[in-house]
Amino acid sequence: MKIVRKKIGGFILTTISTGRLRLLTADFVLISFMLGCNEFMIVGNLSLIANSFHESLAQIAWLVSAFAWTYALLTPLITMATARFDRFKLLLTLLGVFLVGTVISCWAPSFNWLLLARILTASVAGLLESLLLVIAYDLAPNQASGSQIVAWIYTGFGIASVAGVPLGTFIAAHWHWQAAFYLVTAVTAVVAVATVFLVPHHLPGTPGSIKAQLKLFGDRQIWLGIGFVTFGAATLYGYYTYIRPLLQDTLGFSVTALTIILAVLGILDVLSSILSGRLAAKNGMRRLIPVYILQISCLALFAPLMRSQLGGLTVLLLMGFLIPLFSAPAQVFFLNRANQAHPAAVTLASSLNAIFYNVGIAIASLSAAQTLEHFGLPALGWNAEFYCLLATGCLLLLVRQLKPPAA
Known part of the structure; x- marks a missing residue:
């Protein structure tokens, strides 16, 4: 397993076999899955x-x-x-802190x-995710390979976001809620x-100093990317926050069918992540434009399609495949822009995707709750549509500023 170091543009780059x-x-995908599971598995076990x-559910929600x-x-x-620390040592240190936090869990x-x-685990999870992406992208022999690896790492997070809650619930049902943390x-x-190894x-x-890193936030393209990621994530959680009641209460699927559908959504997430990597390697942000036009069309039909099982399931599965396509192109955009201009x-740029994805979740979940209270479950499509239009606007503005690919 030969390690090669080469000097390009004044920087020492490392490549491996x-x-x-x-x-x-594979190791990084497993770490990303572990990070996602640690975040999501607890959700299904809050009552336990x-x-x-002996605390209230409201208190436990903290x-x-x-x-x-x-x-x-x-x-x-x-x-x-x-940012100046050796990335290998930093990665191991963060894994150690994460391990300590999980053992305490x-x-x-007591609740405290x-x-x-x-x-403790949340304080290092974001930087761990960023390091995985930066290290893997830098070690890849070319941008196409790096983009595909980024997509695979996101696949780990995607699977965890879909499977984390039912996995934690399953483990707790057969053993106890602490067993989920034993697994992690x-x-x-x-x-x-x-x-x-x-x-x-x-x-x-x-x-570079902290001041030099903060110059990243003076970049208009970076802010358009942040807006795109925030509203892209909000598009998903504008309705996905209530995916279970949508499937059970609105479409009338049984608990068994719900489990199968969630598994299918997990598979679609994996396939979408793979395609996302291929898009990222080939001028991904521009290639996302027709994807978002299709999403706008689907969400416009969301409410009427929810009147039938087949129509509702079709739009949910289609959106479940389309929305995750933005992950790798957005991440590669942040990495490329930072390498070129900042x-x-x-490393800070690599963290923006994850940070503002979570911001999008928080915003959309709040508006979804208000939409549900005043207009009902089918109206969640309009909640997601609003964010999809904003994401599309950011995407179009950003693409106009990006240099066209070389002929």
């Missing part, structure tokens, strides 16, 4: 945790909101503070200890050992 890169990609600690706010607020701060004797564990602990330990041990960080802020 194809076989080792494939193993490293409330009973375990475990979810505290994780999200910690993730969103601390990720950029920690990312800027650690397993053995937490579990809340502390959630805050075991996976964390395994991937940490694998990371030691697969990731090159000398991956210097990016030199080399000191590459």
Whole structure:
């Protein structure tokens, strides 16, 4: 497993053999799945945790909101503070902190200890995700390969976002809610050992002060990308927040059928992520324009299609495939833009996708709740349509500013 270092444009770039890169990609996909599961598995077990600690469900809900706010607020701060650190050592340190937080979750004797564990893991989860993407993208031999690896890593997150809740519920139903964290602990330990052998041990960080990194936020293209990601995520969670009642209450599917449909949505997410990587390698942002035109059309028909099982299921499955297509092109855009114009802020730029995806979730979930209260479940399509139109506007403005591909 040969390691090669080459100097390009004043920077030392490291490349590894194809076989080792494939193993490293598998390791990073597993880490991304683990990160997603740690975030989502707890959602299906809030009632059990409330009973375990004799707390109200409203109090226990802080475990979810505290994780999200910690993730969103601390990720950029920690990312800027650690940008100069060796990426291999930083990756192992973050995995160690994440492991400690997960172990505390397993053995937490009270609600406050579990809340502390959630805050601890959330504080490193965002930077862990960013490092996976930056390291994998930099080690890839070319942009096409790097884009595909980025898409595979997002596949791990995507599967976890779909499967995390039912997986955590299944584990709790057969054992207890702590067993879900036992699983994450075991996976964390395994991937940490694998990371030691697969990731090159000398991956210097990016030199540059915090002031130099903050210049990233003076870039109009970066802000258009942030708007696109925020509203792109909001498009999904404008209706997906209530996917279960949509399938059961509106379309009348049974619990068994619900499980199957959610599994199909997980498979569609994987296929979408693979295609997303291919789009990213071939001028991905421009290629997303017809995708968003199709999404706008689907969401305009959302309410009338929800009147029948076949129509409703068709639009949900189609949107489940179309929406995740933006993930890899957006991530590659942030990485490329930072490398071209803000080399000191590459790691910070790589975190923007995850940070503002969570912002989009928070915004859309809030408006979805208001839409549901005043207009009912089928009207959630209009909630998502609003965000889809905003995302499309950001995309069109951004594409106008991007340089056309070389002939």
